[in-house]
Amino acid sequence: MNWKKVCAVSELDDKSMKSMTIDGIEVLVIRSGNTINVIPPSCPHMLTALTEGIFDGCVLTCTKHLWQWNIEDGTPLGQAEAPLLKYETRQEAGEVYANVEKELSYEYDC
Amino acid sequence: MNIEIIGKDRSVRFDANEGERILQAGLRNGFALPYECGSGTCGACRAKLIQGEVDDLWPEAPGRKYLKSGAGELLMCQHAAREDCVIQLRSNLPEAGQATPVPREHGGILIDVVPLTHDVMRFSVELQDPCSFLAGQFMLVGLPGLQGARAYSMVNFSQSAHTLEFVIKKKPGGGFSNRLFGDHMDGVPMTLFGPLGAASFEAGVKRNLLCIAGGTGIAGIMSILAHAASGDYLSCHRADVFFGVRTSRDVFLLRELGALVERYPESVAVTIALSDESVPTGLRERNPSLRFETGFVHEAASRAMAGRYDRTRAYLAGTPLGVEAALKMLLLEARLSATEIRYDKFG
Secondary structure, eight states, X not given: OOEEEEEEGGGSOTTXXXXXXXXXXXXXXXXXXXXXXXXXXXXXXXXOBGGGSEEOSSEEEOTTXXXXXXXXXXXXXXXXXXXXXXXXXXEETTEEEEEOSSOOOOOTTO | OEEEEEXXXXXXXXXXXXXXXXXXXXXXXXXXXXXXXXXXXXXXXXXXXXXXXXXXXXXXXXXXXXXXXXXXXXXXXXXEXXXXXXXXXXXXXXXXXXXXXXXXXXXXXXXXXXXXXXXXXXXXXXXXXXXXXXXXXXXXEEOTTOSSOEEEEOSSOOSSEEEEEEEEEOOTTOHHHHHHHSSSOTTOEEEEEEEEOSOOBOGGGOOEEEEEEXXXXXXXXXXXXXXXXXXXXXXXXXXXXXXXXXXXXXXXOHHHHHHHHHHSTTTEEEEEEESSSOOOTTHHHHOTTSEEEESOHXXXXXXXXXXXXXXXXXXXXXXXXXHHHHHHIIIIISOOOGGGEEOOOOO
């Protein structure tokens, strides 16, 4: 376990995404309501930067080939063939923490 | 040489000739493979070489920036096999569309090079043998003595075309466009590979068409409209076309677009959006069938289409930034399903 503080919930606008580096690992932090998700910043398909993606508060769309995911559980929607990986997170006293023990990435054989 | 491509879901095998691009070898053999530009730019055909030796035909390909260094990755569109190869994809193998014509090499000669604006030309290629393609598809076009082929969408449409029409924008330092913009080009032999591209139209989609294009991106849209107008599609479906350029100096194909509106006044509407200039006097009067607006093309589309996205299929074309702005508008504002949006991103 390597729990690191990400940021305060209040630092993130609702329905928004923010690129951050936690313990040297690049992540994308996504807020929808009171839920904060921390994911690797790239698309599982061609590793396109998801910071350039489109997020409507519920569905994240990669603009390269329109792969889409339900951000709540990372499940693929529409044309997407693979789920999003997510870092384990928890909230305490308005702060978000993520377990960044190992950098999550998308490999050819995953 | 035998090539095996391993997708996440299944594998295919085909033969490739010496020096032949692996992507083109697979496509020519009737297999669908992941690609977008087919010309070394977009990185969509990146894959991992598991076994075998390859030659890099264009080491300076811009699409190389997407490859992870030291990971044994290659661009299938710019590598040729030197021996039997095994290649792994990052995704499933795409399904081959039943109606999609199998791409191959075509020979032809350049004819009818005509300037349309100060920096856009129209040119045609008279083919040795007729070619079938889907409206919205493109060809890789090569000129003798010039390294690499460029991707251009067909402007015209015919079930079996003897001539293919294209538009090209003059780019500063662009070897290809500079050659075409030069003198005495009529009759020059050309080689083409295609047809390529998935952002195509078939009458079976039975949707209203929303076309948002910037600059020469209008090419593939013209082909889609020509196909729709060749049957009775536009008698039962709408086509809303938004064509963005910078200023009134940059407009082209207005006569063709105006003629389409005059033929289908009830179902076709065409708006020309000028991003860098307010609509000058006389432009509306000279083109009474067309609408003109100032602003970005996706904004013009957003204003005109509000509340009218029922059963709509959107086709986007233009610069990567322009396509992205239109995409954002359609997903976030219009709430159009991503499965109803088509584009081929060359950038």
